[in-house]
Amino acid sequence: MKTLLHTCCAPCSITCVDTLRQEGIEPTAFWYNPNIHPLKEYKMRKNTLVEYAASIHMKVIMENEYGLRKFIEGIYPDFDHRCGFCYNIRLEAAAATAKEKGFDSFTTSLLISPYQNHELLRRVGEEMAEKYDIEFLYRDFRPRFREGQEMARELGLYMQKYCGCIFSEEDRYTKKKKEKKDGE
Numbered sequence: 001m002k003t004l005l006h007t008c009c010a011p012c013s014i015t016c017v018d019t020l021r022q023e024g025i026e027p028t029a030f031w032y033n034p035n036i037h038p039l040k041e042y043k044m045r046k047n048t049l050v051e052y053a054a055s056i057h058m059k060v061i062m063e064n065e066y067g068l069r070k071f072i073e074g075i076y077p078d079f080d081h082r083c084g085f086c087y088n089i090r091l092e093a094a095a096a097t098a099k100e101k102g103f104d105s106f107t108t109s110l111l112i113s114p115y116q117n118h119e120l121l122r123r124v125g126e127e128m129a130e131k132y133d134i135e136f137l138y139r140d141f142r143p144r145f146r147e148g149q150e151m152a153r154e155l156g157l158y159m160q161k162y163c164g165c166i167f168s169e170e171d172r173y174t175k176k177k178k179e180k181k182d183g184e
């Protein structure tokens with residue numbers, strides 16, 4: 001089976017790829033993440049994936065769009081409920097590309113993260129599967145999240161400190177500030 005693995009970053013892809021390969025499924029990575037800001041961060045994550053994919057002989061399809069304006073327009077003005085839009089644009093692109101290029105199915109490395117809204121992701125994946133008439137290969141990769149992060153550290157891969165959008169970067173500082181305040 002040929003599956004298109006929407007890939008949010010190299011560290012998250014490690015055990016997703018391994019799990020799929022153990023099942024006899026060869027994934028092709030698909031890079032489309034217009035939610036990652038600023039540009040320096042976007043490039044770091046993209047380049048890390050390209051290098052990592054080459055090291056494990058995995059093909060990559062690149063949709064290289066730094067989508068700051070489109071993303072902000074899409075989530076305005078409800079910045080606190082932004083993840084649905086973010087999942088929609090990425091999984092829609094994955095489903096459309098998988099269909100267009102003759103894959104049997106598509107999936108996403110976002111399914112490995114305990115920090116994502118897993119049920120919403122699943123729902124969006126299934127909606128896109130129906131819309132583009134292609135299978136959404138649902139897997140709960142979460143049990144191997146820590147293992148994957150550990151492997152990424154050992155490999156010396158770039159590890160990001162926030163989810164991706166500029167608001168998640170803001171959350172990181174707000175949280176830190178709150179933790180500091182709570183500890184005072």
Ligand code: SF4
Nearest residue numbers: 083086163164165168
């Ligand atoms: S927090 Fe993460 S998933 Fe949610 S909108 Fe930002 S980048 Fe996307």
